[in-house]
Amino acid sequence: MSGTSGAERHPLGGLLTREPVVVTAGVDVLADALADQAVRVEPVDWRPPPPGTDAALAAVLGAPGRAEANARAVGRMVTARPHLVDVRPAREALGLEPGAFLHAGPPLEWERASGPMRGALIGAMLLEGLAETPLGAERALARGAATFEPCHHHGAVGPMAGVVSPSMWMLVVEDAEHGGRSYCSLNEGLGKVLRYGAYGPEVIERLTWMGEVLGPALRAAVRRHGPLDLLSVIAQALQMGDELHNRNRAATSLLLRELAPDLAAAPEVHRDRAAEALRFAAGNDHFFLNAGMAAAKAAADAARGVPGSSMVVAMARNGTDFGIQVSGTGDRWFTGPANVPHGLYLGDHGPDDANPDIGDSAITETAGMGGFALAAAPAIVRFVGGEVPDAVAATRRMYEITLAEHPALQIPLLSFRGTPVGVDVTRVVRTGILPVIDTGIAGREAGTGQVGAGLVEPPANVFEDALRALAETA
Amino acid sequence: MSRWVEVRPGGYHDSVTLMRVSRAVSERDGVDGAMAAMGTPLNVETMRRMGFDVPAETGPGDLVVAIRARDAAALEAARTALDGLLGEASRVPDRGGLLGEAPAARTTASAAARAEATVALLSVPGPGVFPEAMDALDAGLNVMIFSAGVPLAQEIALKEAAARRGLIVMGPDCGTAVVGGAGLGFANAVRPGPVGIVAASGTGAQQLMCLLDAAGTGVSHVLGVGGRDLSSQVSGRSALAALAALDADPGTELILLVSKPPAPRVADLIREAARRLDTPVVFALPMPGEDDLTRAAETALRALGRPVPRWPRWPARRRPAAVAGRELRGLFAGGTLREEAAVIARAGLGWDLEARGHSLVDFGGDAFTRGRAHPMIDPSLRLEALAHAAADPEAGVLLLDVVLGFGAEPDPAAALAPVLAAALRDRSDLAAVVSLCGTPADPQDRDRQAAALREAGADVYASNAQAARRAVKLVEALERAEGAPG
Structure with missing residues (x-):
């Protein structure tokens, strides 16, 4: 060796020169023997990975360049700078043709669609004037009169059923760092709403108003404001008690604080309509959710397509299947049956009324928010069935399966540690720790709407399947 | 006679812990037989031979607990004792306070991120070693693999990955190492001294370090390399790295290399590498025509100009x-x-x-x-x-x-x-x-x-x-x- 590199002065990373500190995994007697010698030990609580995964794990973890690929993928995810730049109808923003719909989660056929998904599609048919009655809409859908594709295939995300039709207005988000664009619909509020599968007259009426009043008003405000830094809003909201999935109260307030002056000053928006729009948004604590989802989608998409990376870039549910996409395996979906969430129920609803997990909103967890940031939102831990230490434990557990800590999104309760971000498929399989996802709970019958909210986990097989696919390309 | 068998999916404990628990429960008054073990085919077979009825669908990821006792009361007491012992074994040290306990690291990567560690000591079952070892290397840690049963191709891949990072993989099947005064695996409390040991044999290294200690000399470091390192396939990858590291170590004046008989071609390779070092190397290879371990220790003492004692x-x-x-x-x-x-x-x-x-x-x-x-x-x-x-x-x-x-x-x-x-x-x-x-x-x-x-x-x-x-x-x-x- 020539020159005096660090490796030459401290061969073997200082093994022979530094104070020994030992990570131990396996039989306790060996760790105890070190402790008896007063050597500092950092133990691993190791458990065997599922049977039959050893070879795939070795292939993926032994592939040259894997660590670099994952560093690149998660690096792109956390350096994304999503900005809200516009609000436009889906027909313009996404080129959505009449009779074409988008939906949440991985691809789905009408025959396998759950109650809330069917309900939302029925509502969208009614909204677009493609059917006169719910029954007519259902028959038309059953005979294939409409086409529908995942939002994710169009750079978009939609909460719960996530149904997007051409006349719905979309938030347009641009990643100022990597240049990508993402989209999400406008939030309708809680209760009987299309995204939970309700399609009654009040639902269609509200959606019509959103298209006629709310969308144009927001467009005017956003265009006057100029690109609105969503990551900054999210970072502040995390420090004000939001986790950006089941709690968006602070983020909604911050967003309105940003947009209200421009909305008031927009000459093309009548004062009454501006007031209506502000009142509607202010009356919905989840108004920001869709903007946060679009921001998360922009960050996740920036990390797509890194060869060899085992990082998850999408987690999404369609009410029947739970699907993930992984940076190193392109647009392929790995799916399994969606679980029913655990949580609290509204009124006299109970677990029997609950539909399996639904929605693209798990994009927030994908990008290091939501369930991954539960420790930032002590106000909602009872709502999701626990006490403050449970929320802290959930976030801490997610560090075991993620590649990085988000440099901008910090959790005060954890001494401003960054949120866990970038789920690594290999870590999920090795530890058996599944991502924790905050979620609303939709009624299983079409037309019911929301019945509760809580926590849900993906089916474990999706990560094992993704691992095997990665092993084939390794 | 009362019998009880229960399968607990996902309830993992390491084999040594389970053996200790099994033994403690077996020794209880009124208990005729007890075993707590992961449901590997071998363990399940053992339990069946002990007369326990283990369900057919039991897999290696399941914890199986089985007790046979004199009567229902003894069985119940043994069950309680067993659960107590298992609960104690899975307790994580409290570092939490108001926010609850900090969860234990679940991967070597996670543990490595919590400490400025120098080495990972792995004793998980052989098929589970590779991910943990790659975690350690990626985090800049050396690795000692106590476990046997690691596939040969994985051993070579790990040692190549270590070489690219300027690190060493000690093992697999490496029982003994001493680095910076810390004994890893099976190691004796020996005084510090000028002899570095490169060991493809754990008990061989222990014999040498104990003899040197008895002679008042002691060791600088003992770097294990694993029983297969000097095979023709692995080709002494870790032994060469260990020789180079000890050669560069100012505290090492002489190197002892101990191994079961190596592949002849690899032995030549190692001897050639040893000749190029500044530090003298003495070989301890227990085979006909070579010095036994005691003679090798004596040779090393003479080379250092130290007296050879009468061995205790x-x-x-x-x-x-x-x-x-x-x-x-x-x-x-x-x-x-x-x-x-x-x-x-x-x-x-x-x-x-x-x-x-x-x-x-x-x-x-x-x-x-x-x-x-x-x-x-x-x-x-x-x-x-x-x-x-x-x-x-x-x-x-x-x-x-x-x-x-x-x-x-x-x-x-x-x-x-x-x-x-x-x-x-x-x-x-x-x-x-x-x-x-x-x-x-x-x-x-x-x-x-x-x-x-x-x-x-x-x-x-x-x-x-x-x-x-x-x-x-x-x-x-x-x-x-x-x-x-x-």
Whole structure:
């Protein structure tokens, strides 16, 4: 060796020169023997990975360049700078043709669609004037009169059923760092709403108003404001008690604080309509959710397509299947049956009324928010069935399966540690720790709407399947 | 008789913990048999042989607990005790406070991120090693792999990955290392000194470090490389890295390299590399025509200009009666110690030892450690074999090793001495020789162990080679008695 590199002065990373500190995994007697010698030990609580995964794990973890690929993928995810730049109808923003719909989660056929998904599609048919009655809409859908594709295939995300039709207005988000664009619909509020599968007259009426009043008003405000830094809003909201999935109260307030002056000053928006729009948004604590989802989608998409990376870039549910996409395996979906969430129920609803997990909103967890940031939102831990230490434990557990800590999104309760971000498929399989996802709970019958909210986990097989696919390309 | 079997999916504990729990429950009053184990095919088969009805769908990821007791009350008490012991074993130290306990790291990567560690010590089952080892290397940590059963291709891949990062993989199947004064795996409490050891053999390294300590010299570092490192496939990748690191270490004045007989081509490669170092290298390869471990230690001492002592020995007071035609029974925990004894026994008793009825068994070998702990942790299998050998009228000389140090059982003489004493009391014609590998500073205290074993009637030697020679001499004495007038 020539020159005096660090490796030459401290061969073997200082093994022979530094104070020994030992990570131990396996039989306790060996760790105890070190402790008896007063050597500092950092133990691993190791458990065997599922049977039959050893070879795939070795292939993926032994592939040259894997660590670099994952560093690149998660690096792109956390350096994304999503900005809200516009609000436009889906027909313009996404080129959505009449009779074409988008939906949440991985691809789905009408025959396998759950109650809330069917309900939302029925509502969208009614909204677009493609059917006169719910029954007519259902028959038309059953005979294939409409086409529908995942939002994710169009750079978009939609909460719960996530149904997007051409006349719905979309938030347009641009990643100022990597240049990508993402989209999400406008939030309708809680209760009987299309995204939970309700399609009654009040639902269609509200959606019509959103298209006629709310969308144009927001467009005017956003265009006057100029690109609105969503990551900054999210970072502040995390420090004000939001986790950006089941709690968006602070983020909604911050967003309105940003947009209200421009909305008031927009000459093309009548004062009454501006007031209506502000009142509607202010009356919905989840108004920001869709903007946060679009921001998360922009960050996740920036990390797509890194060869060899085992990082998850999408987690999404369609009410029947739970699907993930992984940076190193392109647009392929790995799916399994969606679980029913655990949580609290509204009124006299109970677990029997609950539909399996639904929605693209798990994009927030994908990008290091939501369930991954539960420790930032002590106000909602009872709502999701626990006490403050449970929320802290959930976030801490997610560090075991993620590649990085988000440099901008910090959790005060954890001494401003960054949120866990970038789920690594290999870590999920090795530890058996599944991502924790905050979620609303939709009624299983079409037309019911929301019945509760809580926590849900993906089916474990999706990560094992993704691992095997990665092993084939390794 | 009451029986109880329960399968607990996902309830993982390591095998040593489970064995200790099993033993503690088995020893309870009223308990006829108990086993808590992961549902590997081997364990399930063992349980079925014990008469337990284990469900067919039990898999290796399931914890299986089974108890057979005198009556329902004893069973219930044993169940409670078992759950208590398992609960204790899975307790994570509280570092939490108001926010609750910090969860334990679940991967080596996670643990490495919590500490500025220098090395990861892995003893998870062989098929689970690779991910943890890659985590360690990616985090800039050296790796010691205590586990056996790691596929050869993975060993090579790990060692290549380590070389690219300027790190070393010690193992797989590496029992012993000492770095910066810390003993990893099975290691003895030895004084610091100028000799660095590169070891493809764990007990070989322990023998050398104990002899050097007895000579007042001590070691700088002991870098294990794993039993397969000097095979033609692995080609000494870690041994070469260890030699280079010790050569660069200012505290190392001489290097001892100990291994079971290496592949000839690799031996040449290592000797060639050793010649190019500034630090002298002494080889300790227990094979015909080479120095045994004791002679290699003596060579190293002379090269350093240090006196060679008379190696510690504790001769028995009793003299066994000579009876013709008796056989040697060697029962070893250390593979290299057995190997060395075999070379010496062949030289003295003939190359066809086994044909003459002599036997030397390594209870640390794969056939005996599959699904159970190493005899240095759990002596029960070897103790059974010892009682069996003592009852065999053909057996004339028992030769055993006892290896002390960190990681080994806390008081081996406590279990061994009574069995030896009983065997020798019953048979005036039986002799016992013990090779005692340890130091006065070891947690078990070598001198206390030696006194107990000697009291039981065994000749005790600190040098394994001397112990083997003593055993051979005793057998020869018995053989000579054959020709003597009756």
